[in-house]
Amino acid sequence: MVNPLQYLTDTIEFPPVNTANEDGLLAAGGDLAINRLILAYKSGIFPWFEDDRLPLWWSPDPRMVLFPNELKVSKSMRKLLRDKTFSVTKNTCFSKIIHECATMPRDGQAGTWITKKMQNAYLELHHIGMAHSYEVWLDAILVGGLYGIDLGTVFCGESMFSKVSNASKYGFITMVQELAAQNYKLIDCQVYTEHLESLGAREIDRDSFLKFLD
Numbered sequence: 001m002v003n004p005l006q007y008l009t010d011t012i013e014f015p016p017v018n019t020a021n022e023d024g025l026l027a028a029g030g031d032l033a034i035n036r037l038i039l040a041y042k043s044g045i046f047p048w049f050e051d052d053r054l055p056l057w058w059s060p061d062p063r064m065v066l067f068p069n070e071l072k073v074s075k076s077m078r079k080l081l082r083d084k085t086f087s088v089t090k091n092t093c094f095s096k097i098i099h100e101c102a103t104m105p106r107d108g109q110a111g112t113w114i115t116k117k118m119q120n121a122y123l124e125l126h127h128i129g130m131a132h133s134y135e136v137w138l139d140a141i142l143v144g145g146l147y148g149i150d151l152g153t154v155f156c157g158e159s160m161f162s163k164v165s166n167a168s169k170y171g172f173i174t175m176v177q178e179l180a181a182q183n184y185k186l187i188d189c190q191v192y193t194e195h196l197e198s199l200g201a202r203e204i205d206r207d208s209f210l211k212f213l214d
Helices: 036-041 073-083 094-103 116-127 165-183 196-197 206-213
Strands: 004-007 025-029 057-058 064-065 087-090 131-138 143-151 154-162 186-192 200-206
Touching: 036 116, 064 206, 073 165, 087 165, 094 116, 094 131, 094 143, 094 154, 116 131, 116 143, 131 165, 143 165, 154 165
Parallel strands: 004 025, 154 186
Antiparallel strands: 025 057, 064 186, 064 200, 087 131, 131 143, 143 154
């Protein structure tokens, strides 16, 4: 039996994640208020929708995650890291990173889910210390980066961009190594992609993922 899509009210709450449909769609509506976003991420839920539409809230099963000690670094990437081909900074230009992620053309995508409202909401999360960006530089020029939500021992990756080959991968690997040194449990990658799998990410069931959030 397929559960009917549930619509959120002004009350900051979500239905149980096990009521999501087979694609992981849990609910629609509500807003991008900071308290709602924080509750969502702490509950294993994230927003993903197109501009000018109702917010859609997702909690997929299985969940794509990366355990820091399972990070795969190719021989070519190890050389780039060894040679310090790029430099990586943290939280030096969050708004620029999220804007670049939103406007970077992507294969098979006509638009972006990182709407202006979404950018403003995550910028607020950044201002209270819950959203972080990693910037990748080549000769003082911004060539890649990524951002996500920091839950203390779990980092929820949201999006990344790259203007030159390997820039975003370089930033991602640097971030994972930093989080590993700080004893983070895992990086939430949300849904499967071949690119993430090549870096060592794998799928786990939703219940197991939620235990890490607890």
